[in-house]
Amino acid sequence: MRGSLRIRLIAASLLALLASLSVGFFALGMARSDPGAAMATGGFLFLGIFAGFWFYLDQALARPVDKIASELRVRAHAETGVPAFVPSRGAENLGDLGPAAASVLSALEAARTARDEAVSAATRHFDEERVRLTALLSEIPVATILLNRDGQIVLYDGQAAEVLAQIGTPRLHAALSEYFEEESLRAALDRLHKTGLGTTATLQGRRGAVTFTATLKPMAEGGTLMIIDSEESRIAPDADRPLVYDFALLGQRRDAALEDRRLSDLTFCVFDLETTGLLPHRDEIIQIGAVRVIGGRIVPGEAFETLVDPGRPIPDASSRVHHITDAMVRGHPSISSAAPRFYDFASGSALVAHNAPFDLAFLRAKRAETELNWTHPVVDTVLLSAILFGTTETHTLDAVCQRLGIEIAPHLRHTALGDAHATAEALCRMLPMLEGRGIDTFGALLAETRKHGRLIEDMN
Structure with a gap:
């Protein structure tokens, strides 16, 4: 196992050399009768050999290394819920790298266990102080x-x-x-x-x-x-x-420009919408859910949730996804009343959504009705996932949560507040991973997300 990659590369190099020599002799023979055809044939064959060799290196080296790197990053920064590290498919080509990574993470887990015991004692003391403070204020x-x-x-x-x-x-x-x-x-x-x-x-x-x-x-x-x-x-x-x-x-002060502010100092409003369909110019918002993240943690008790009466029937196909019916939204505020309340909740925050172009398109499509200008800074967790795990991975909310060890209760999936909370959990786990890669300011994050414009549009 330890020398398998070296042997594979030597074998592949020898095969490429033999193929190249064969092409050379073949082209030499053709050159005597038809020089032009010989050059064209030789060129195509050389390109084929080069492409095959590159493809082999990509499959045997690049992809397994990227996969192990992303898995290591998740486990280096995620505190709980992530399954034990198992070298991914293709890691056997990398010699001892997979087992060595597993050994390092095992040592890290042991250190975390010792740290957690110390933190637990400190937390008990903190909780006692909190109870005393609450009791004092109760007077x-x-x-x-x-x-x-x-x-x-x-x-x-x-x-x-x-x-x-x-x-x-x-x-x-x-x-x-x-x-x-x-x-x-x-x-x-x-x-x-x-x-x-x-x-x-x-x-x-x-x-x-x-x-x-x-x-x-x-x-x-x-x-x-x-x-x-x-x-x-x-x-x-x-x-x-x-x-x-x-x-x-x-x-904390707000003196620095937004681009220079650290991600850990930003306030995030993580939100999700449920709608009657997928077309912002034609369909309507029927539910808004949001939570706030400060200092890399979800703020307890600060949540926004409301059903919205779209003023039209909800298609059965949509109800089968989010389980919201006409009877449920009847009597709730219209978007012209609900959107300003959400706008106030998001004031002073960077908006965060999973697939932000979809949700923001709906909010901005209702500008004529609400007179709201959604110019907040925007963070898309799809783009954060692409930065951390590569564009070849799946970046649905379910896939990202599974990768980060986040569980979404079935009855909360496809509810605005449930999906917003899951997205916020993902954000909180990805922020330290981004900082671990040197992406620690909003400006640095923008520069990285805009490299993935082909995957999804940046909404800033």
């Missing part, structure tokens, strides 16, 4: 929000989510100015920054929404604690107070 019967120095949300509790939901969808990393009128909010923050002391302000919700009284206090690292106290925001001390937070956002 404060008002809505609590923590902002970073740019006025973006770093933490909000369940009651703050109720307050924000009266204006828009609660979201980490969203600017507070998306919820409250800029003038009153900016005046309060200016007073806070000038004096370094707490201040009270009356904040008017955007789009004529309700007014709230808020107390703002300066925090470490330039953050601001905001407490909203009103009858609408008061809750019983023993009420459930789920927290949504990412303290890494406290120190």
